[in-house]
Amino acid sequence: MEYKVPESVLVVIHTMDLQVLVMERTDKKNYWQSVTGSKNGLNEPFSITAEREVKEETGLDAKLFKLIDWQLENIYDIYPIWLYRYAPGITKNREHVFGLTLPHTMPILLAEREHRQYKWLPYRDAADLCFSTSNAEAILQLPERILTSS
Numbered sequence: 216m217e218y219k220v221p222e223s224v225l226v227v228i229h230t231m232d233l234q235v236l237v238m239e240r241t242d243k244k245n246y247w248q249s250v251t252g253s254k255n256g257l258n259e260p261f262s263i264t265a266e267r268e269v270k271e272e273t274g275l276d277a278k279l280f281k282l283i284d285w286q287l288e289n290i291y292d293i294y295p296i297w298l299y300r301y302a303p304g305i306t307k308n309r310e311h312v313f314g315l316t317l318p319h320t321m322p323i324l325l326a327e328r329e330h331r332q333y334k335w336l337p338y339r340d341a342a343d344l345c346f347s348t349s350n351a352e353a354i355l356q357l358p359e360r361i362l363t364s365s
Contacts, residue, residue: 235341274324
């Protein structure tokens, strides 16, 4: 078994008017989230991981839009239901946060093995729907992040 690298990205995809994309996981009903994914290897830059995961999970090409490294990292305990994906003894993950600004909401091409449906929601509603606290907290930072990146 090839284990996941315990370093990942979280990409909050949003519009300037604070509409946020959230997707429901296929492996856990009612688990909504932004784009997430692990590095393919320890040396893969987080920005490359973010671009790859956006393409895989949404069909969008992040290079065509404004991908911003928020210079924010979260260290969290890996959910027990997903520990089997990591090498024995690995219990924490390092998550690097990005924002991806789109000009407007767009249709999304979901990776069917990962997500069953998606929604565009006002940022507070999107944050309330997320199962992950680090994901919800990142979404709630959007108004401030948009002001500082303009």
